[in-house]
Structures are given as C-alpha cells and as structure tokens.
Amino acid sequence: MMQEILDLINENKFSQVRDKLTEMNVVDIAQILEELERDKVLIVFRILPKDISADVFSYISREQQAYIIESITDKEISNIVNELFLDDTIDFIEELPASVVKKVLKNTDKDKRNFINQILKYPENSAGSIMTIEFVDLKKEMTIKEALEHVRKTGVDKETIDTCYVIDGHRKLEGVISIRKLILSDEDELVKDVMHTNLIHINTLDDQETAADTFKKYDFLTMPVVDKEKRLVGIITIDDIVDIIEQENTEDFHKMAGMEPSEEEYLKTSPFKLAKHRIVWLLVLMVSATFTGNIIRRFEDVLQSVVILTSFIPMLMDTGGNAGSQSSTLIIRSLALGEVKLNDIFKVIRKELSVSILAGSVLSIVNFLRIYYLEGIAFNVSLTVSITLLFTVILAKLVGGILPILAKKIKVDPAIMASPLITTIVDASALILYFSVASWILNI
C-alpha cells in the first residue's frame, strides 16, 4: 500500500494519489509525508482535503511542520490552525522556532490566540499545559433533549463529546455526564438528575504525572481541570495521557541508567547533547570509585601475600552490583506504580533479607564447588571468596531495597538510586568485606 502510493507520487499521478490518501488513516498519511522529498511534501500536503490536512499536520514531525508552515500561504496556515484542535496547536507551537510560531499566531483568530497564550503560560509538564479547552459544557437545568440538542450544535469543534461537563453561572464544575448516559436516558429528564456529582478533577498547576496516575487509578477517558477557584478551565484526554505515561517511563529508564532524561529521539539528538546527558553521572561515579582504589591500596599487603585473591575481585564486585540493582529496580518500579509505599520500608527490608539469604546461599555454594573442585583453588581461599559472596549479596540487596525508599522519603527521585550508584556503593563495601574475611580466615 505504502509503496504503491510512493510510486504514484513519483509518477506524478496526483489525482490517483489523492483518492488513495483520502481512504487512509491520517497517521499513515503522515508517515508517507515523512518519506517524501521536500518538493513532493508540499504538493501532496496541498492535494489533501482541508479537514484531513489539519489532522495529518498534527501527526508529522516538527521539522516537516516547520517546513510546511514556512512554505505555505497565510490563508492556508489560517485554515490549518482553525481546523486543528487547540492542544495539538499548542504542542507544535511549544517546540517550533520563534519565526514559525510568529507566522502561525499571526494567522490565528483572536479568540484562539488568546486561549493559546493562556495555556502557554502554564508551567511545563503541568496539567494546565496539556489540557484542551474544547469540551462541551451543559447547564444542570437543561432537559436531556435540550442537552443533546446543545451537543449537536456545538459538538463539531470539540475534541471529545464523550463526556460533557455541567457548570454553573460562574463556570464552577457541578457534574459530569457521559454521552452514553445522555443517549440512554429519557429525553424529558433533567441533566441534574442524571449527572454524576462525585467529581474527581485535577488542578491546572498539578504535575502531569499526577494526572496520569489519576487516569490509571480510575480508568478515565477524560478528566476535568479546574483552577484555584474550582472553575472548570479545561479537560485532559486519555490520548495525551498515554504519551505522558510513555514519556515518564522513558525518563525513569534514562535516570536509572545514570543519564539526564531527554524527550528527544535518540537518532535526532546531537552527539554533543547525548554526551552532555551522560557525562555528569559518569564523572561522579568515576570519582567516587576512588574509594575502592583506596581500599585496595590500604590492603595491599593482604593482596601481596595471597596474590590469587585479586583474581576474584571482579566476580565479587559484579555479582554484588547485579544483585543490588535487581533489588533497586524492583523497588523503584514498585514505588512508581504505587505498589510499595514509604511506610512499607520494614516489609521491604524483611523481604530482601529473606531473598538475599536464599539467593546468596545458592550463589555461594555453587561458587565454592566451582572454584574449589573445578579450578583447584586452595580450600581456605575458596572459603574466603564464598563467604564474602554470601555477605556481599545480602548487603547489596538490602542497600538496593532501602536506598530508593529513603530517596523518596527525602523527596529525591528514587530512579537515581539505580544500578550505577548501587554498584559504586556495593563495590566499596564488598572489598572491605573481602579483606576482613580474608584477614580472619587466612590469618594475614
């Protein structure tokens, strides 16, 4: 299908292209535009029917959006902006170069421009910044018939009519009613008798992550956003929430690998920026690994008298690091999903203690059998390594389990208490353990 259309475009058979495209989903049309060379992009974009072209516009990349806006006439811009939903307009305005934004705002009608400016004022990542103001509002005194009539009259420009909002004269939110309820109710009933009044809403300044958590908790499709005076100012829809959920997950993945989170796509980010995002933690961790060096230097005589001990340092450190990051990952994720709360810390300690004794014992025994019988390492040394391994695993899992919860307690993002940091902490402790056990068992 895709290839067929690309071929038609290259053969300049545009009327056939138009017929094919109008039958396709706008997301797929946007994808085709991404594949085209610049001169073709404009031609194809212009042959799309007006209502489709605005929709397609909201799905193409920022680069293409900027290019199209720069190339088309003011009248065409005005057509697109008037067809676009407000939240999509804001999405691209926030990320485009100033010159392009200016051209867009110049061709937006005054009302819409005011709304845009108003929403742009909300802080980044706040509920206000992701809401749309295109919703259906009803009055509670309306009959169902009047309400449906109102939906019919005003619904065409709204982002969703699935949920309608009942407000009073001061725009205070009084109730919500689904289109389903409107359709299935008797036409003579009053809105106020059918609407839901147990209202779960979010404030304009709340974080978008809070909004996402509330959507997940209540299985919402839309949620009202109110200002400080509890006036309804907008709604958030689930499609934007799905994006936010993925964005928050990506941030956690990045932080947990010791990087500054970034919303930009990997392939579109410059090497300088990528390096900048990664270097800070690498530097911090490299410098803090100095501890391990100092510990080794302090116990140099131990290592010199039993040289073979050195060769087990990497295995002990790696296993400790891996055991610790398993625990920290589980706890960080459970905290993010709300499955583990701050006051569960003792339950976590108890559980990690049991798990680490179980896992540590198995590892320790397997390791002993392997190095004593297979590799022929001396009994005392094998014992030293295996005992250290057991305690390292226990320690690593406790540290991995506790640190993320403590971080959250002091309002630091638990995600930074992940693998890289745990590894560095556990390494130092593992070495001290190792040398202490060695001094004790080997009498050095």
Added chain:
Amino acid sequence: MMQEILDLINENKFSQVRDKLTEMNVVDIAQILEELERDKVLIVFRILPKDISADVFSYISREQQAYIIESITDKEISNIVNELFLDDTIDFIEELPASVVKKVLKNTDKDKRNFINQILKYPENSAGSIMTIEFVDLKKEMTIKEALEHVRKTGVDKETIDTCYVIDGHRKLEGVISIRKLILSDEDELVKDVMHTNLIHINTLDDQETAADTFKKYDFLTMPVVDKEKRLVGIITIDDIVDIIEQENTEDFHKMAGMEPSEEEYLKTSPFKLAKHRIVWLLVLMVSATFTGNIIRRFEDVLQSVVILTSFIPMLMDTGGNAGSQSSTLIIRSLALGEVKLNDIFKVIRKELSVSILAGSVLSIVNFLRIYYLEGIAFNVSLTVSITLLFTVILAKLVGGILPILAKKIKVDPAIMASPLITTIVDASALILYFSVASWILNI
C-alpha cells in the same frame, strides 16, 4: 473522607455508610474495602446498591474477590456476574482458584458462560484474551435515526458505545462509526454514507503488545478484533491498553536488571519466588565473570611488578559498565518505542562512536589530572590508566549500542542486553585492554 467512612463502619452506622459510599467513585470504595477486616468487608459489600457493587467488585484485589465469592450466596454471585463487563469477569476468572471459578461459572447464564469459555481459549497475552465482546453493531443500510435507536435499545449492556461497528450478514467488519458522528449527522442519512471504511484492526492471535503499539500509533480509544475469516469477534478498549503498556514497561525494567519478569506485586510475592526470578541471571553472570578472574591470573606478573595497577581495576570496570549500560538502555528503550529500527545500526554505531570519544576524552583527562596531580601516582601509571579508560568507554558504548540491535535481529528480546550482561562483557575487555596498555607503556 476515607477516615470518616472507616470510623462510621467501625461504629456500625451502616445506613450513613451507604449514603456516603454511593456518592463515591467505585475505585475509592474498592480501596476502602481493602482496608477493612474480613467480617466488615462482607457487610459493607452487601449494603452497596447492586449496580455499584459489581463495579466495585472489579476493582478489589484477587484475594478479596475470592473471599467474597466464597462467602456470598449463589443468587448474589449471579447478580454480580450479570452486571460485570465480560472482560472484567474474565480477568478475575483467569487468576482465581479453581473452586471459586467453578462457583462463578455455575451461577453465570449459559450465553455468557459460552462467551467466557470462548475467550479463555485464546492464548495468554493475545489480543483475543483481552478483548470484550460487548460492543454495539450496526448494519450499513440503517439510517442514522435507526442506528441511534438501536444504540439506545442495546447500549446499556455494552462496555462502550463511543464507537459502533458496522457488520454484514456474515459478521464481516465493513466500517466503524463514532457515536459523535451519529449524533452530529443528519438523521435521514444512511450509516454506509457516514461510516469510516479505512479499517485498522487486529487479529485475535496477535500479541497484546502489537495491540498496544497500534493504539499508541493511531491514538485510538477502541479497536476491532477480527478472526482469520475477518469476522468481527470483539473490541479492545483503551483502559485495558493502558494497563498493558505499564505491564510491558515493568517487564522491560525487570529484564533489564537481569530478572525474570513478573506480573505479581512485589509485596505479595513470596521470597522463594522472588529469589527464583533473580537467581538464574546472577548464576550465569557469576560464572561468566570467571573470565575476568582468568585474565587477571594470566597477567599476574604484570600486577606483581606494578602493584598499584590493581587499585584502578574497580574504577575502570565500573566506569566501563556504567558507560555501556547508558548506551544499551537508550537503544533498548528507543527500539521499544520504535524510534530506532534494525537498519539504523550504522547510524547508531556512528553516533555512539562520536559520543564515546567525547565522553571518554573528558573522563580520561579528568582522571589523569586527578590521579597524577592529586593522588601523586607515577606519570606512566597515570597515563596507562587514563588511556585504558578512554578505550574502555569507547568499547563499552559500542557494545552497549550494538548488542540490543543484534539481539532484536535474531529475535531475542533486546531488554536482556542490558546493564548486567554489558557489565560482564565490558569487564573482561577492559581488563585485557588495561594489561595490554600497561605492558606497552610500562614495558613489562
């Protein structure tokens, strides 16, 4: 609010409790039930109005569901099951003990039981297993007025009426039409003239992850599920997709930390099960860390002639591991989001090469300055360590960038090419590099 109701329950003021509860969201009522002791759970559950109690039932924990089903009468079970949406019924049937399931199925009417059995046959995590069959179907010859009439008559039992599906006599899917379109269109128009015919659907046996990706791509709220003969058998709704997205993310987090993924909540999982999920990778990685031990033993003479070299091993290994897992995490996540494709491998190599030279040089220079000037390490040794560091970072980032893509190419989940595995691979290479550079610069 919560506390107030808990107090009322403890004072046995149940009529007040009932009034309060009926004004609340079902999710919050479910949360209150979780906090109660068992004898109170049943009382409170029974005072809820019938339509609310089924909804609440779908939000309480599996343990509570099993307890309630075991304790209530057959008639009450039958009421709940008939009020429940089919997909919620299936959700809990899949996870409850057999005895409870038997009691539920015995009290389900025949039609519904047949549907349940049919859906239970779809493989776990397939689109079929998460769909619901409660949707509105229309015929294309209907007028809008007739269609709306049909929605009104049949809509009350449907999970959603936001999208209606147009099917022919053989249940083949011919089009979709949103309730919005139905309401905003002229009543005399025909469904076939208004419906969308560019149909994006999924097959019953497709993976739920594919379903989630399609939802994200097209911003859908619902999607039709068809069988091999293209007959419409069910629909998937966005609320289930949001859960699946989070579940898939959790799986990735677990795999990336070297654990078998688990859907169970951490605090509800036994230590044995937790240990079992973690031990396999710990064992594999521990045994493969033998390499590093062997490398050290092979170069024992190098270490003995310049003892100080030992003390930098942890720092080199940690920094290499961290640098590598940054890259692998970025690439694994980009692959999961579809931002990096298999044929981008050379772009990734080029980018990681630039980034690693940038980041590696900074780290290397900082490290040289620190150990030569601050710690007073000999010039040649400082140089050895810093040069090794640069090449370790380059190597780590290349390995971290390439392995996940290669994994995907041979259809292995890229998520297992994460931190623990990369660390183990990079450690061995870093040591070989270290000793080679040392032999060269220090002439050992």
